[in-house]
Amino acid sequence: MTKTIFQLKDVVKTVNPDTPEELNILDHVNLDIHEGDFITILGSNGAGKSTLFNTIGGNLRPTSGQVIYKDKDITNMSVVKRTSFLSRVFQDPKLGTAPRMTVAENLLLAEKRGGHHHLIPRRLKTQMKRFTEITAKMHNNLNHRLNTETGSLSGGQRQALSFLMATINRPGILLLDEHTAALDPKTSQKLMDITDETIKEQKLTCLMITHHLEDALKYGNRLLVLHQGKISYDISGEEKAKLTKEQLMTFFNEIQ
Numbered sequence: 001m002t003k004t005i006f007q008l009k010d011v012v013k014t015v016n017p018d019t020p021e022e023l024n025i026l027d028h029v030n031l032d033i034h035e036g037d038f039i040t041i042l043g044s045n046g047a048g049k050s051t052l053f054n055t056i057g058g059n060l061r062p063t064s065g066q067v068i069y070k071d072k073d074i075t076n077m078s079v080v081k082r083t084s085f086l087s088r089v090f091q092d093p094k095l096g097t098a099p100r101m102t103v104a105e106n107l108l109l110a111e112k113r114g115g116h117h118h119l120i121p122r123r124l125k126t127q128m129k130r131f132t133e134i135t136a137k138m139h140n141n142l143n144h145r146l147n148t149e150t151g152s153l154s155g156g157q158r159q160a161l162s163f164l165m166a167t168i169n170r171p172g173i174l175l176l177d178e179h180t181a182a183l184d185p186k187t188s189q190k191l192m193d194i195t196d197e198t199i200k201e202q203k204l205t206c207l208m209i210t211h212h213l214e215d216a217l218k219y220g221n222r223l224l225v226l227h228q229g230k231i232s233y234d235i236s237g238e239e240k241a242k243l244t245k246e247q248l249m250t251f252f253n254e255i256q
């Protein structure tokens with residue numbers, strides 16, 4: 001049995017409290033994430049997916065309940081502190097990188113963010129060979145643009161860089177927030193393939209929000225469906241592997 005490394009315990013997030021619009025946008029959510037889980041997350045608009053990620057990432061404090069990482073209560077830990085073990089890639093390629101800094105500088109910054117300060121005094125030059133090797137795995141010419149400001153990269157290159165930066169220090173938890181949604185189909189598929197490879201190679205623990213039923217079925221070992229702030233479906237292993245798109249569609253239609 002794999003270890004539970006992250007937990008949400010009876011987490012509630014209430015908006016507009018004590019008004020007629022009061023609503024639990026996370027409604028008594030309990031979730032145990034096991035080491036090595038690759039969880040795909042589905043849910044219609046407004047189901048609470050971003051709220052879930054914001055709670056895990058520390059952007060939002062729950063109204064009640066606890067957030068636990070490796071047996072430690074991190075409910076009130078800041079976003080910045082959580083970056084030592086948690087990375088997130090957003091849908092917008094502009095959000096993950098510093099536009100006026102070069103590709104290499106961004107990579108160096110990402111390593112520093114993980115607390116690997118010993119790398120900083122070393123000259124950037126000494127890292128170039130390694131950065132060339134890492135970026136070459138993206139198969140999108142990023143390895144030839146290490147000295148280019150990220151602001152002038154294509155969206156696909158920039159998002160690949162965001163993904164590299166998020167995984168360069170092997171995070172304890174990786175959050176992928178529809179990270180391929182803004183890319184054209186071919187570029188999106190390429191990044192999705194690299195994502196899957198990296199997660200398997202590094203044995204990462206990952207949660208990925210997607211609106212594509214096919215991707216939710218194809219990738220990962222576990223699938224969650226959120227509905228009205230609750231986890232309405234949580235399926236893993238063999239059961240997930242056997243799940244068909246038709247069955248998933250039927251489930252979706254039933255909960256709407």
Ligand SMILES: Nc1ncnc2c1ncn2[C@@H]1O[C@H](COP(=O)(O)OP(=O)(O)OP(=O)(O)O)[C@@H](O)[C@H]1O
Nearest residue numbers: 015016025043044045046047048049050051052226
């Ligand atoms: N600060 C807030 N105040 C009031 N309501 C909020 C707030 N933040 C989110 N909500 C509501 O909470 C619900 C969940 O929002 P959330 O953004 O988490 O959904 P989502 O599943 O990520 O949706 P989408 O797929 O559209 O991004 C929505 O009904 C949203 O309007």
